[in-house]
Amino acid sequence: MDNFDYRLAATTAEAQQLFSAGKGARYVAGGTNLIDLLKYNLADADMLVDINQTQPAVIKELADGGVRISALMTNAETAYHPLIEQRYPLLSKAILAGASAQIRNMATNGGNLLQRTRCYYFYDAASPCNKRNPGSGCPAITGQNRMMAILGTSEHCIAVFPSDMCVALAALEAVILISGPDGQRTVKFEDFHRLPGDHPEIDNILRPGELITAIDLPPAGFSKNYAYLKLRDRSSYAFALVSVATGFELENGIIKNARIALGGVAHKPWRVKEAEKQLIGKLVNKETLGTAADKILQGAMGFEHNTFKIELAKRAIIRNGLTALKPELQLPGAQPADISML
Amino acid sequence: MTEMNTTIGKPISRLEGFDKVTGAAKYAADHHVPDMLYGYVVNSIITKGRITKIHTDEVMALPGILEILTHENRMSTAWFDIQYADMDAPSGTVFKPLHDDRIKYNGQPIALVIAETFEQARLGAAKLRVEYKEEKQHATELKSNLERARPPKPGMAFLLKPPPPKPTGDFEKAYQEAAFRAEGEYHHSAEFHNPMELFASTVLYEGKGKLTIYSKTQGTINDQTFIANVFGLKYQNVRVIAPYVGGAFGSGLRPQHQLYLAAMAALQLKRHVRVVLDRSQMFTFGHRPQTLMQMRISADEDGKVTGLNHEGYGETSTYEDYSEILVKWAPMLYPAANTLLKYDLVPLDVATPLDMRAPGGSTAFHAIECTMDQLAYQLNIDPLELRIKNYSEVDPLENKPFTSKELKACYLQGAEKFGWLDRKPEPRSMRRGNKLVGYGMATGMWDAMQLPARVEARVTPDGKLHIKSAITDIGTGTFTIMTQIAAEQFGMAMEDVIFDYGNSALPFAPIQGGSFSTSTVGIAVVNASKALKKKLLKLAIKASDQFKSADVGTVSFIKGNIVYGDHSLSFVELVAANGAKPILTRNMGYPHALKLRKYAMAAHSAAFVEVEVDEELGFIKVTRALTAVAAGRIMNPKTARSQILGGMVWGISKALHEETLLDPAMGKYMNQNLAEYHLPVHADIHELEVLFVEEEDKIINELGTKGVGEIGLVAITPAIVNAIYHATGKRINDLPVHFDKLL
């Protein structure tokens, strides 16, 4: 880690000014990902522009019935905020399934969207990696790939986007508010992260200098029938091998609206709208969920150590869908719920 | 005698506990002195080959960089290989950091960047460009390199780790003809040492070849002699201090390269130097070896074991023969007329493996006890019944009695307390909600050892008792327990006894490992106490007529006084009578080797485990575990219980979590940090129970102790694997049992 300048910006405009004035500037929010990357010599910075004071870390109710969450609010504040707990409990659960209490206390919502993959080779400065060093190769394809993607991979990168929070945001169809040198723009959540394709070095559509200022959640919060499930190698403080965020709107047990997003399986949270649409008008049961799962996992392809994820993801979609019928059965840490009494 | 305040056997809290939890305890990297320099290690990024160029000039130009030690500019060190051999060195040639341009393993230290600040040194290390001539043909994976297997080379290490016993009977015949047979192949990937405290040495340069070293170690004298031998210093000029050690588990049994490099830097620059390894560098030295085992067990109609075949392949480096006691255990536990044991090493391009908590034993019992479990199902009897049927009061291998063996009590009391009888014999027959429930059990064993050590006992003018030993306390409670033993010997309050330890200038103690410290140093404390009592008595007789006819049998020692009938003299008075000179004695403690040759010595345990398995998703939870332990006299049930609990958590880790991910093409481990090298978290640990069964051992040593450092780990892993089988009907022999293996 090289020495860097540190500047505390008071406003978004000042932050952007500082960013464009200095070469090699980077924004820092909670620092839980960036500082690690600097320490491992996987990223460098001549200047860190601290954005934590550019705006109040709050949640506002919107006129359309949705809410606007500050990008600078911490993951913990967001998860425990009454508006989120009551109206978007799926988001709350997903956040609390991630990282550790200490990290969630520091990590911000904006930073969570921009965290980088946990691919072992990406994290080892001595290994080739197309994401870190474009054109150098992808050893994960033939190497240790148990945690890697099964959907949307390319011959250049099979990494997974590791966030939990974002799986819920994908299911909730959040909208990202961005402020940049060329003004403001909004981006639909599904368009924010990208697939690796020929350019695995680019994780998302954020342009240099742009700041995420807020995340808007539409009114539909699926607070009656929702569930988040995270499958991993230990009960906390581990990234998902497979995770699922599920939300239903039901009328007399019939699905009116369905959302299913997968984490831990691709370079972005994975949703297949067609599969959700086909659920409308159906009951929530093993068969309907199984059919949806097959559709969602269409084209899934495993590598030497991660083929199990395909079957696991299917079972996870079914279990989590059934759990959404009785969200109170969910367990801390998004462990598999016991739904035998359903 | 009745008023003597016995301290042994009481659950006394660790004396240094407060200092540790408040941060007052200073570990090796916490000693600050003015003008200290910082060294940061640079590691090889290739697995095999040579260094062709190190661009030191570029880094030397950075601010604050004072020196970069490499094989090209390092000072000369000892000439003969033997001078590098530490107390735990296996046979072979000890690895010498910065010795030459050769790369023997990935992560090998190849340079030390020394700077005014830690950050400058770290940056310099990151920027150092190194050119290599890489040999692409290397081998790091055990399983795919078995053709290299060969027996360990003989050497000094055979003394503590002898090769496997010779075959008895005719195993193959017995196995073919047996009524019942069970077999399995068991694989363990490497496990890396990750105690909480990182490896660190702070070396103070005291001028003229004199060094004071604060180091993370399990042997102050081991490090002292190593440094003195390697750098040609006088022993008395090297002092190694390590009163607090933040966990070690075997990692500190050998001087690690941070010590070597820090000492070299201090001597070469004539400055104080600190070197701390970072967490990923904890994956660049000794580790529990990758191991592959084949186990076959045969039994007759009655379930009596007739044949035992245990064969193991362990990983070692290309330069040293690290070996473990892997295959002797089964025939020491179960009597069998036909035994066939084999142990081979597979030299690979890796750092030499290193002892890690219950080395060999914790690996071996996985194979033994899971194969026994299979056998029980074949025989259609309770796994516990099979153990009892094959119970042996003697060590069948050498036909020697045990100094004590209360394993049966572990089985019976453990089973009772756990509720083993509620177990339905059929696999997949127990359920809770949508989960399968399984009960599993296993046996554990660990050698009870004792080595020689020396202790000083001294009474000072204030009447306090000082006990001195170079031994460390690696978190096991040694400090507390030695204080207890001495307090008991003199009938004194613990507050009046000062145990001075963790310093190479103090009387000799061997490295702290193998669960032998309590017996080793404890017996020396007893001997020194006895000698000191005699001295005190002599002084009392000289000082007071009232003691004229007193002798060892008729005096007692109570609360800092020597008492004879109605008369007493305080230690303060005795020292005054000695011309205010402290009264002291130094004595050795030895095992009774001649007597003990006739006996087998071991601690035993039985573990009982309940798991819940959500089969659809493969989710495994160890809901309950109980370990019953027979380990002689328990000196302090509180610290002992902590040891067993720690072992049990480790066993859960071994069974379900901990895994190093090797990339054989690169020859390196890919998950070198604690985010991806999964140790269990609190949420993985549920009900744990420890039960010490009564075990009186009048033979093993005067204290009747066996040590509890490792026994808690041995049985728990196989018990979990057996419970998973009972729950699911699936037997997974490749650890850890990740849930995808159950899908």
Ligand SMILES: Cc1cc2nc3c(=O)[nH]c(=O)nc-3n(C[C@H](O)[C@H](O)[C@H](O)COP(=O)(O)OP(=O)(O)OC[C@H]3O[C@@H](n4cnc5c(N)ncnc54)[C@H](O)[C@@H]3O)c2cc1C
């Ligand atoms: C050991 C460990 C385990 C973890 N486990 C999980 C897990 O299980 N699940 C999970 O979801 N997450 C996990 N995390 C990731 C954690 O959630 C992220 O590190 C965190 O959310 C990042 O937020 P931050 O504010 O600290 O970002 P920072 O580290 O400050 O920034 C990350 C990146 O985002 C940029 N940035 C930050 N805010 C903005 C903004 N508003 N606009 C533009 N750019 C911005 C920074 O420039 C930087 O490039 C884990 C992290 C660690 C270290």
Ligand code: SF4
């Ligand atoms: S999967 Fe992606 S991040 Fe991992 S090594 Fe390949 S290119 Fe790099």
